């Protein structure tokens with residue numbers, strides 16, 4: 001890593017060339033991807049979009065906030081790696097994140113900024129990784145520099161295979177189902193087993209493998225307790241893709257899937273050697289359990305998520321309003337009420353982000369950190385809002401969501417039928433179908449359904465997250481007030 005040629009923020013072309021050159025071991029539809037991954041029908045669309053995001057870093061009108069000056073080299077590098085020092089820095093970072101989010105309409109949950117801001121926080125808090133061995137803290141610090149200065153793109157995987165959630169990972173039929181430490185050698189740590197679910201697996205440079213759920217200490221050390229990052233083309237590492245929801249159709253036919261299908265992958269570690277300089281924690285249950293919260297990575301990642309979800313909600317609102325105008329249903333009260341639910345959601349999300357930035361404080365690692373409480377509430381609230389948004393779209397779209405011939409139909413002899421029967425109060429048949437195909441891709445297609453599932457689960461199991469919120473929230477002040485009130489009423493009774 002050290003000694004790598006320094007470079008400014010990368011371009012889209014560099015993103016694609018790097019991923020293609022790496023030739024990671026990616027499997028889809030029973031076949032290994034052997035050619036350039038960026039030319040494979042399953043990944044072509046999303047990689048083109050991701051390249052466009054990177055190109056924005058070089059847009060003359062945007063580069064002042066899309067990039068900042070590297071503290072190491074003086075190069076202009078990606079703002080999502082910036083360690084915020086002031087509230088203004090936080091606002092600038094949000095502006096950058098929302099520029100990307102508006103381009104993909106919030107449909108790419110794993111645009112690179114999501115992990116970048118987390119990596120920034122881990123790097124800033126590197127010292128906490130050095131409790132067992134100073135080397136781990138150094139590794140973390142060096143790795144952040146490497147990611148930042150090389151503008152690395154990262155996927156990540158946190159979850160163990162869903163085999164039997166009623167027992168501990170170590171009690172599964174085979175100890176190597178969930179990826180675990182197999183051996184330590186002079187070269188590094190050997191990892192064997194699998195992890196879920198790396199979104200964008202195979203179309204990034206590297207993979208971050210961190211703990212997520214709470215680990216228990218066992219005997220001397222827990223073989224499932226580790227944190228490391230490695231290149232996607234590390235020998236023995238394999239990405240197994242689900243079926244792609246980009247069907248290779250046109251942007252008209254599949255407006256979202258053809259552009260933003262990020263892909264989710266199962267990650268297999270077949271005796272993967274993780275070099276020592278890439279290990280950030282090993283067998284250290286305490287550090288693994290506290291890394292996400294104590295580094296404040298969770299706060300910065302939530303700042304990205306809520307900023308992204310504002311852009312997503314704006315897009316949903318715009319789509320619903322256009323649907324209402326197109327077939328002239330905006331005058332009905334229940335339509336107004338439904339759209340107002342989305343407006344309330346949007347303004348609520350904006351308020352959460354504003355509050356988090358206004359109340360930001362310097363943390364112990366020297367990072368200006370948004371207030372977590374409003375962001376934390378936002379990350380619990382949006383998984384409830386988003387499925388409702390898609391339900392509203394279905395309720396407003398009705399048969400229009402199925403009367404959606406494709407582009408080929410519009411270029412066929414039946415065009416005159418389509419023009420006549422699919423015209424709208426405000427718009428011709430072609431533009432009306434284009435809009436309703438978009439609505440279908442938001443609220444019905446496989447791509448759209450996955451978006452809903454994503455919003456429900458990507459931050460973790462909502463049930464256990466709610467328990468954590470409940471258990472961590474100081475409620476006693478309010479209990480005390482109620483008790484005080486109850487006592488007050490007793491005094492009134494006594495005085496009668």
Ligand SMILES: Cc1cc2nc3c(=O)[nH]c(=O)nc-3n(C[C@H](O)[C@H](O)[C@H](O)COP(=O)(O)OP(=O)(O)OC[C@H]3O[C@@H](n4cnc5c(N)ncnc54)[C@H](O)[C@@H]3O)c2cc1C
Pocket residue numbers: 110156157158159162165196197198199200264450453454457458459460461462463464
């Ligand atoms: C579209 C999508 C993309 C994702 N991308 C990524 C990614 O890029 N990287 C990554 O690491 N992860 C990713 N995830 C995984 C995500 O973090 C998990 O889905 C989430 O943490 C829940 O874990 P699980 O899926 O294993 O569900 P499980 O833990 O298996 O839960 C299944 C069901 O059982 C219940 N349950 C299980 N155990 C308990 C318990 N102890 N107490 C109460 N209820 C329980 C849950 O409430 C749930 O209803 C992604 C998920 C989705 C859906």
